[in-house]
Amino acid sequence: MNQAESDESFIAEVLPVFIGEANEQIEALEQLLLQLEGEPGDRDLLDALFRCAHTIKGSAGLFGLDEVVRFTHHVETLLDHLREGSLVLTPELGSLLLESNDQIRVLISAAQHEHDEPVETADARAAIVRRLREASGETAESIGDPGAPEAPLAAAAGIRRWHVSVQFTGDAFRHGMDPLAILNYLRGLGEIPNILCDTLAVPALDGFDPEHCHLAFGFSLDTAATRTEIERAFEFARDDCVLRLIEPDARPRDFVALIDAMPDNPRLGDILVAVGAITRAQLSRGLHDQAEAAEGTGKAPPLGALLQSSTGLSANVVAAALKKQQRQREGTSGSGLSEDNGFIRVQADRLDEVINLLGELVIAGAGASLLARQTRQRGLIEANQQITRLIEGIRNSTLQLRMVPIGETFARFRRVVRDTAAELGKDVVLEIVGGETELDKAVVERIADPLMHLVRNALDHGLETPQQRLAAGKPAQGRLTLNACHESGNILIRIIDDGRGIQSQKVLERAWDRGLVEKGVVPPEAEILKLIFEAGFSTAEKVTNLSGRGVGMDVVRRNVEALRGSVAISSEVGKGSCIEIRLPLTLAIIDGFLIGVGPSKFIFPLDAVVEVIANRQTTTALDAQGRSCVELRGQMLPVVDLRMLYALDSPRPERSSVVVIRAGTRRYGVMVDVLLGQHQTVIKPLGLMLRSLRGVSGSSILGTGEVALIFDAAALGQLASQSRNPSSKPIRTAGHASETVTPHR
Amino acid sequence: MNAARLPAELTIYTVGELYPHCLEWLSRAGSFVSGQAPEELRVDAAAVAEVDAAGVQLLLSLANALRPHAQSLVLDHPSPALARACSALGASTLLDGSAAKGTAE
Numbered sequence: 010m011n012q013a014e015s016d017e018s019f020i021a022e023v024l025p026v027f028i029g030e031a032n033e034q035i036e037a038l039e040q041l042l043l044q045l046e047g048e049p050g051d052r053d054l055l056d057a058l059f060r061c062a063h064t065i066k067g068s069a070g071l072f073g074l075d076e077v078v079r080f081t082h083h084v085e086t087l088l089d090h091l092r093e094g095s096l097v098l099t100p101e102l103g104s105l106l107l108e109s110n111d112q113i114r115v116l117i118s119a120a121q122h123e124h125d126e127p128v129e130t131a132d133a134r135a136a137i138v139r140r141l142r143e144a145s146g147e148t149a150e151s152i153g154d155p156g157a158p159e160a161p162l163a164a165a166a167g168i169r170r171w172h173v174s175v176q177f178t179g180d181a182f183r184h185g186m187d188p189l190a191i192l193n194y195l196r197g198l199g200e201i202p203n204i205l206c207d208t209l210a211v212p213a214l215d216g217f218d219p220e221h222c223h224l225a226f227g228f229s230l231d232t233a234a235t236r237t238e239i240e241r242a243f244e245f246a247r248d249d250c251v252l253r254l255i256e257p258d259a260r261p262r263d264f265v266a267l268i269d270a271m272p273d274n275p276r277l278g279d280i281l282v283a284v285g286a287i288t289r290a291q292l293s294r295g296l297h298d299q300a301e302a303a304e305g306t307g308k309a310p311p312l313g314a315l316l317q318s319s320t321g322l323s324a325n326v327v328a329a330a331l332k333k334q335q336r337q338r339e340g341t342s343g344s345g346l347s348e349d350n351g352f353i354r355v356q357a358d359r360l361d362e363v364i365n366l367l368g369e370l371v372i373a374g375a376g377a378s379l380l381a382r383q384t385r386q387r388g389l390i391e392a393n394q395q396i397t398r399l400i401e402g403i404r405n406s407t408l409q410l411r412m413v414p415i416g417e418t419f420a421r422f423r424r425v426v427r428d429t430a431a432e433l434g435k436d437v438v439l440e441i442v443g444g445e446t447e448l449d450k451a452v453v454e455r456i457a458d459p460l461m462h463l464v465r466n467a468l469d470h471g472l473e474t475p476q477q478r479l480a481a482g483k484p485a486q487g488r489l490t491l492n493a494c495h496e497s498g499n500i501l502i503r504i505i506d507d508g509r510g511i512q513s514q515k516v517l518e519r520a521w522d523r524g525l526v527e528k529g530v531v532p533p534e535a536e537i538l539k540l541i542f543e544a545g546f547s548t549a550e551k552v553t554n555l556s557g558r559g560v561g562m563d564v565v566r567r568n569v570e571a572l573r574g575s576v577a578i579s580s581e582v583g584k585g586s587c588i589e590i591r592l593p594l595t596l597a598i599i600d601g602f603l604i605g606v607g608p609s610k611f612i613f614p615l616d617a618v619v620e621v622i623a624n625r626q627t628t629t630a631l632d633a634q635g636r637s638c639v640e641l642r643g644q645m646l647p648v649v650d651l652r653m654l655y656a657l658d659s660p661r662p663e664r665s666s667v668v669v670i671r672a673g674t675r676r677y678g679v680m681v682d683v684l685l686g687q688h689q690t691v692i693k694p695l696g697l698m699l700r701s702l703r704g705v706s707g708s709s710i711l712g713t714g715e716v717a718l719i720f721d722a723a724a725l726g727q728l729a730s731q732s733r734n735p736s737s738k739p740i741r742t743a744g745h746a747s748e749t750v751t752p753h754r
Numbered sequence: 755m756n757a758a759r760l761p762a763e764l765t766i767y768t769v770g771e772l773y774p775h776c777l778e779w780l781s782r783a784g785s786f787v788s789g790q791a792p793e794e795l796r797v798d799a800a801a802v803a804e805v806d807a808a809g810v811q812l813l814l815s816l817a818n819a820l821r822p823h824a825q826s827l828v829l830d831h832p833s834p835a836l837a838r839a840c841s842a843l844g845a846s847t848l849l850d851g852s853a854a855k856g857t858a859e
Binding site: 079082086182183187188189190192193196203204205206208209211212213214215217219220222223224226228 | 765766767769770772773776777780804805806807808810811812814815816817818819821822839842843844845847
């Protein structure tokens with residue numbers, strides 16, 4: 010009973026890990042299937058596919074998820090046929106496998122939430138099982154008779170005879186292992202001229218547990234495959250079998266290499282037997298001799314020397330085995346580390362906790378170093394500087410922990426594009442550029458839905474059918490590109506299609522209809538396209554199953570802006586459209602550049618700061634919105650004055666500095682009173698009241714307890730240039746800004 | 755004649771169900787042997803479409819259980835799938851005597 014209880018609690022603990030891994034495998038399966046459609050018959054891909062399915066089945070078996078095991082078994086059978094080459098992957102089979110993969114996903118999620126599944130899904134699954142069995146069943150009969158030996162090509166270079174003995178453990182079946190499948194796989198590597206099953210090891214029927222595995226085999230394998238390749242066949246059963254591979258015609262130096270490559274196995278005799286340098290019988294004779302000699306003299310001669318004399322074993326081999334043994338004795342704990350330097354899994358919320366604490370630490374550290382500076386004690390200041398540097402280091406590496414490449418998210422769209430394009434009768438290829446670009450996990454998770462919407466939108470409205478494309482003189486296959494790159498502290502994601510583009514006239518007409526723009530008013534071209542992102546623009550007029558789900562582009566924009574990002578759109582009629590999403594790399598802490606205007610403090614993201622022009626004479630020629638130009642190395646740089654832009658009322662100092670900011674492809678200068686230098690900025694969201702504040706993306710608490718607003722470089726630039734446009738209203742936020750900034754004086 | 759018949763699916767998923775049947779076949783075979791000359795247990799194996807190592811293992815176990823009674827297991831008309839699996843697993847002895855009424859081993 011106790012055992013059962015502890016099993017149960019163990020499972021409850023480990024199940025989430027399994028689910029996470031299973032979902033990764035499912036994702037990988039899907040990607041591999043899609044990749045395989047491009048290059049059917051690619052052996053490596055097929056092997057990888059099979060491994061994925063097998064891993065899911067195997068670990069589901071461990072958790073007693075019988076339904077998953079049962080279903081995946083059918084998928085695996087089909088994959089096995091594909092791998093053997095007895096079936097070729099047709100698009101229909103590909104679709105079937107993708108549907109099956111969806112089913113596995115449903116099953117896994119059902120296991121996660123432990124809810125009973127509705128009858129329909131069970132029925133749907135049964136239908137897929139039927140199709141899977143049909144697909145693999147038909148061919149099962151058409152495979153040639155394996156009993157008929159093919160002409161042995163032993164003459165062909167590199168074919169050697171291996172002796173394999175394998176003993177499966179009792180749980181092998183329950184863990185989803187099928188020795189038959191493993192043997193069939195090995196037959197793909199080479200010939201098995203003879204095989205012996207230890208049939209007597211199987212107990213007689215009485216009291217026999219048919220699900221307990223008692224099988225052990227000995228067989229020869231003629232193959233050109235390497236030891237690793239042979240072992241790979243047993244990869245999934247590694248814990249469920251004892252495998253011995255023996256290569257009788259190997260030379261001493263091969264054995265030495267094998268011994269070096271062997272897994273932990275601390276007994277000399279076992280090492281030698283396992284690589285096949287000596288036989289089990291020779292070993293037991295050696296051990297016997299050793300024991301006899303010990304009885305006679307009271308001192309046991311070394312086994313290695315005995316074996317050398319009795320079996321003619323090369324001294325090199327013994328030396329290598331002894332060395333291996335030595336190493337293992339020395340470093341049983343150390344070697345584990347070096348072999349296992351892969352990955353550890355950490356729960357995301359634990360990481361979040363660390364980052365929260367880190368935020369507090371950064372603020373506290375800034376406070377401490379400020380106090381230290383006030384004391385003017387050099388020792389204290391230096392100590393604090395050291396602490397600040399360390400905090401910065403911890404901050405960078407901690408944030409790095411949360412960074413994930415966006416490629417995984419992009420790759421998910423392959424399936425969407427494939428299915429959606431097929432549904433719409435379009436031919437579209439998805440191109441992914443910059444998938445290795447990293448950004449915060451939280452951002453990745455929250456950007457997936459908006460991206461999905463944009464991708465569907467492009468497929469539905471942007472890209473044309475092959476006929477339309479040919480008629481327009483374009484290649485029949487449409488191209489959708491997902492592109493990601495870093496750009497001054499932001500990540501820039503572009504969704505580019507080469508479809509029909511957006512007709513601004515139509516957009517405008519609809520905007521008039523919807524009352525977004527007063528009838529007859531024609532805003533500038535660039536403004537018209539932006540109307541697409543306005544709430545209420547999406548219409549039910551053309552509800553398709555795909556993009557017209559009532560969720561409009563305004564939702565996309567809101568989601569992006571909630572991440573402190575921005576969306577922009579450009580389009581050329583007949584050529585295609587491009588949607589640009591800019592997002593901050595992280596939501597937590599950034600390197601900032603602190604400046605002061607009067608008593609107010611502001612922060613620019615350091616990545617956006619190009620350079621500063623310090624301490625210059627304050628220019629007088631400012632227009633009504635506080636704009637002017639300065640000359641920077643022979644080029645004119647537009648400059649905006651924060652004091653006037655945000656209507657901060659404090660006396661203007663005699664000298665001021667200009668911070669040169671890069672926003673996208675443009676540069677502009679911002680006139681400030683004082684430069685306060687680099688500052689580790691813990692980003693706090695703006696309160697509800699301040700959400701409407703334009704050009705600002707967040708706030709931060711300084712070491713002194715003051716609050717500084719964080720500028721969004723792109724938005725500020727836009728704000729500054731917008732006021733140039735006579736048709737737009739004066740900056741409404743100016744009043745807000747002074748209200749909100751002054752209280753923190 | 756024993757109405758012993760193997761199902762279409764002879765895998766890890768069905769061996770549990772099949773096991774009691776095997777016991778029953780065995781007990782019937784046992785009663786045979788008590789009065790009669792050495793016999794064989796014939797099992798119709800024509801329907802087997804899907805088979806794995808667990809399925810073959812059950813047949814091996816049945817065959818091993820018959821041996822003390824000096825009996826042998828004869829698979830009647832083994833399906834190609836079953837025949838392939840037996841030979842692949844080095845358990846071809848199971849197929850002995852299946853074509854004609856032959857002797858086991």
